[in-house]
Amino acid sequence: MLLEVKDLTLSLMRQGSYTKILEDVSFTVQKGETLGIVGESGCGKSMTALSLMKLLPDKAKLFGEVLLDSEDIVKLPRKNLEKIRGDQMSMIFQDPLTSLNPLHTVGKQIEETLVLHTNLNKSQRRNRVISLLKEVGLPRAEDLYNEYPHQLSGGMRQRIMIAIAMACNPKLLICDEPTTALDVTVQAQILELMNHLKETNDMGIIMITHDLGVVAEVCDNVMVMYAGQVVEKANVIELFQNPKHPYTKGLLYSIPQLEGKIEKLGSIPGTVPSPENMPVGCRFYDRCKYAMEKCKLETPPTVEIKDNHSTACWLYEEEVRENELIGS
Ligand code: SF4
Ligand code: MG
Numbered sequence: 001m002l003l004e005v006k007d008l009t010l011s012l013m014r015q016g017s018y019t020k021i022l023e024d025v026s027f028t029v030q031k032g033e034t035l036g037i038v039g040e041s042g043c044g045k046s047m048t049a050l051s052l053m054k055l056l057p058d059k060a061k062l063f064g065e066v067l068l069d070s071e072d073i074v075k076l077p078r079k080n081l082e083k084i085r086g087d088q089m090s091m092i093f094q095d096p097l098t099s100l101n102p103l104h105t106v107g108k109q110i111e112e113t114l115v116l117h118t119n120l121n122k123s124q125r126r127n128r129v130i131s132l133l134k135e136v137g138l139p140r141a142e143d144l145y146n147e148y149p150h151q152l153s154g155g156m157r158q159r160i161m162i163a164i165a166m167a168c169n170p171k172l173l174i175c176d177e178p179t180t181a182l183d184v185t186v187q188a189q190i191l192e193l194m195n196h197l198k199e200t201n202d203m204g205i206i207m208i209t210h211d212l213g214v215v216a217e218v219c220d221n222v223m224v225m226y227a228g229q230v231v232e233k234a235n236v237i238e239l240f241q242n243p244k245h246p247y248t249k250g251l252l253y254s255i256p257q258l259e260g261k262i263e264k265l266g267s268i269p270g271t272v273p274s275p276e277n278m279p280v281g282c283r284f285y286d287r288c289k290y291a292m293e294k295c296k297l298e299t300p301p302t303v304e305i306k307d308n309h310s311t312a313c314w315l316y317e318e319e320v321r322e323n324e325l326i327g328s
Helices: 045-053 078-084 106-117 122-133 156-166 184-201 212-218 236-241 248-255 293-297 313-326
Strands: 005-015 016-029 034-038 063-069 089-092 171-177 204-208 221-226 229-235 304-305 309-311
Touching: 005 045, 005 313, 016 045, 016 204, 034 045, 034 122, 034 184, 034 212, 045 063, 045 089, 045 171, 045 204, 045 229, 106 122, 106 304, 122 156, 171 184, 184 204, 184 212, 184 293, 204 212, 212 236, 221 236, 221 248, 229 236, 229 248, 304 313
Parallel strands: 034 204, 034 221, 089 171, 171 204
Antiparallel strands: 005 016, 005 063, 221 229, 229 309, 304 309
16 A cells, blocks of 8 residues: 555644644555545645645644555654655645746756755756656757746646656655646646556555546545545545435535536535534534434444445444344
């Protein structure tokens, strides 16, 4: 297993006291797998990603395990983390313009990662940069080396970010809404590139997105988050065809369907509860049309619906118990 995350729990200091942002988040990513993380904003998708990289504020408290090739990132001292970030694990974000330095050339910015993580000499680094630029599908690689970010289009800049992320052949690439700022055609090209890189480099990808088109295009498995917890996990086809959690159903169905094509996550009446005011029982209670009395009082257990499909909802407790009886 490339990545194994177990019971990841994160608390951040807010206005003088600790607030739990993530609770018992568990999942795995294999080599050559893309795991999608979906949910509304404020559900903990980005915080999950930042926790994996330990890019967290000073007073953050992180518990649980993040095993990358069996090495626990949560326990690693800061010094060792810098070796892992950019080398074994890289991240790309939504807006390439704010992530790139406007004062440095493209070549120099890709080279920085190589200086940090490799022993390549200057001419070797230059060669590597040129071949990376080609690998991410950019034309005129030699000229680009000396150009500045503002001279490039949004799509080209995102390719540069991918080149930086890929510079050291990471085992795991974490992408937070990487195509949200791009127009549809460019978005499709970037997704195609990511699929290609995943296959040729045999790496794992975590794709954070609110766009179901992106999920359908690149993800093998999907994890749905709500209010800092995982509410459902399944293979992508299974999740689209047989969603179980009322929140997942809401995301998939509450949207106008154009000729059967689902584009964006739907909007469900109500809002995500704030971390300061988490309900005691099911966190989706206020917005759930299937809510029962016990949902309000008790946290729903996570139940295995079938192989590689689980959900945290009281509706399925009976179903699973019956299956167990039949099996015993
Ligand atoms: Fe709805 Fe209850 Fe399931 Fe929560 S546990 S999603 S309130 S049915
Ligand atoms: Mg986010």
